[in-house]
Amino acid sequence: MKKPSSSPPPVLTTALAASWLLLNQTLALGQIAFAALLALALARTTSALRPLRPRLRRMRTVPGLLLMVLTDITRSSFNVARIVLGLVGNRPVHAGFLDIPLELRDPHGLAALATIITATPGTVWVGLAPDGHSLTLHVLDLRDGIGWIHLIKTRYEQPLIRIFE
Amino acid sequence: MNAIFQGAAWFASLCFALAILLALVRLLRGPAAQDRVLAFDAIYMNGMLTLLMLGIRSGSLVYFGTALLIALFGFVGTVALAKFLLRGEVIEP
Amino acid sequence: MTTPGLPLWVTVPGTLLLVAGGLLAMIGALGLVRLRDFPSRMHAPTIGTTLGSGCVLVTSMLVSSAMLGRPVAHELLITLFVVVTAPITAMLLMRAAVYRDAIRKRSRR
Known part of the structure; x- marks a missing residue:
């Protein structure tokens, strides 16, 4: 099955990366890079489990x-x-x-x-x-x-x- | 003020221990299965809070990981039990 | 067991939050025993899980930040996890209770 290529969901990716950094209690540059990679990979691999994308309109x-x-x-x-x-x-x-x-x-x-x-x-x-x-x-x-x-x-x-x- | 804070920490730990005992009463008394699952839910939640209190009283961070694990596994356990009550099966084919 | 010299901005709110959190969790568990039917009993432990654990987690954040001399916020993860998962267990249990009650009524008739 071919997945439609799309940009990674911004909120989910940020939340995953932030929770990795919180869990390790660090703001080191290497950890930030790893958190970003991990969040992108997780968001990509689990995207099949989330068929619906939320549309956030007014974050205010x-x-x-x-x-x-x-x-x-x-x-x-x-x-x-x-x-x-x-x-x-x-x-x-x-x-x-x-x-x-x-x-x-x-x-x-x-x-x-x-x-x-x-x-x-x-x-x-x-x-x-x-x-x-x-x-x-x-x-x-x-x-x-x-x-x-x-x-x-x-x-x-x-x-x-x-x-x- | 530090002594008062330590006293408050003791008081809170005591409250959580008492809460576990009260939930244990409901766990043993039932009457329905869902009551027991609800009591189990309350017990693990208060157990997690007791661990956090240990962390606060000793000023150490090592209890945090255990508390997080209790929250994770308690949730999985409660959901599995509730799902079993709902359908008689945890993972449906 | 003694935490040396915590500053006042930790101990004053910490004391209040711990006393409130402990009392709330205990009242929640008391409601689990005292209230009469299952759906009512569902409401009582919610006090402990939301406000009670919220109080303890905020205190824990304050204490560990003061101990280490830098902001520590990993308790937020537990808060987030508890907030996200509590409704799922509550909903499943409530549905199970409604379903089981319906079955019992049907079999009694």
């Missing part, structure tokens, strides 16, 4: 999104900790499944969304509908379903659409 959105995710993780960690310790008063806590209509279609964007949702305590990704138009989550504190849908659509989905589509 990424730092803001990361900061937002970090604050959300901190906040919901404390919410979940409060529920575990029973510090919510007499309010009963209902956990449940929640369906969210989805506009994001790009597979890499969906993967990023899954990472964000699962890394945030209190929400776990359950699955995507076969047609890809809706997403099922499990939410620990399902008090306000519309609020959760609104939060995920505006805070995470819109930036991801801007980045990946």
